[in-house]
């Protein structure tokens with residue numbers, strides 16, 4: 417069993433109801449559980465329990481922009497890991513070009529020292545994390561789950577990660593231009609593709625300039641990689657036609673999500689795939705007898721993968737649950 421909890425679904429913009437990026441991946445085996453974090457940009461990390469911190473073994477950092485690596489939350493997480501067990505150990509993965517920067521961050525959090533429980537990449541591992549443009553590599557293994565990576569196309573060195581075991585593959589491309597061959601390769605046959613979707617379609621040029629995606633371009637990556645489900649995240653809602661940054665009602669949030677799905681659907685129509693919307697926050701595609709979905713992710717959504725079924729829990733709607741076959 418494996419679960420992914422989205423700790424933040426917003427982009428670098430200031431949004432009242434979407435925190436910045438972080439994911440909690442819980443990996444279970446018969447008698448053990450390990451936790452891996454992807455990025456540390458979200459204030460919601462503060463809601464993790466002591467028990468969770470004692471299980472954190474990895475932090476996979478995609479890049480060092482503040483909405484993904486906030487020194488306050490990162491330092492707080494590291495200190496909590498240290499306190500949570502007698503023998504703490506956490507390994508960091510990151511673009512090797514940024515190691516000096518990372519060490520500076522950590523020194524600032526620990527009064528000038530780098531504590532021993534934090535493990536950095538070895539020289540071999542660092543070399544491995546330089547890629548050809550369309551290359552993907554296995555970089556780690558945790559609880560019988562392989563971790564693969566590739567480079568994203570962003571303004572600073574950025575890694576994308578995918579988790580893969582015999583039953584399941586989940587891909588996390590955050591902060592990237594869509595259509596990058598290595599990301600489509602990394603995401604090949606994913607059960608769920610968490611793709612960034614920062615800007616609306618009408619700001620496509622702006623998205624390209626700032627090296628981000630739109631709903632429409634994220635759909636292309638999901639289709640080209642033959643992924644089953646697409647979860648759009650890293651949203652800058654204010655770009656989707658809303659008047660005020662701070663006065664958001666639940667209705668506004670839904671309207672934004674509908675707009676995002678509609679824009680994703682425009683692309684699907686172009687790709688001549690039948691499309692229908694069954695709920696405001698979910699689009700369902702019938703494709704060769706195979707049901708695919710597109711979801712717009714919200715903070716604290718939890719995706720549980722168990723026995724070939726995906727259960728999505730949404731806190732905002734009183735933990736409404738639904739099952740999707742994958």
Ligand SMILES: [Zn+2]
Pocket residue numbers: 427428437481483484591650
């Ligand atoms: Zn970002």
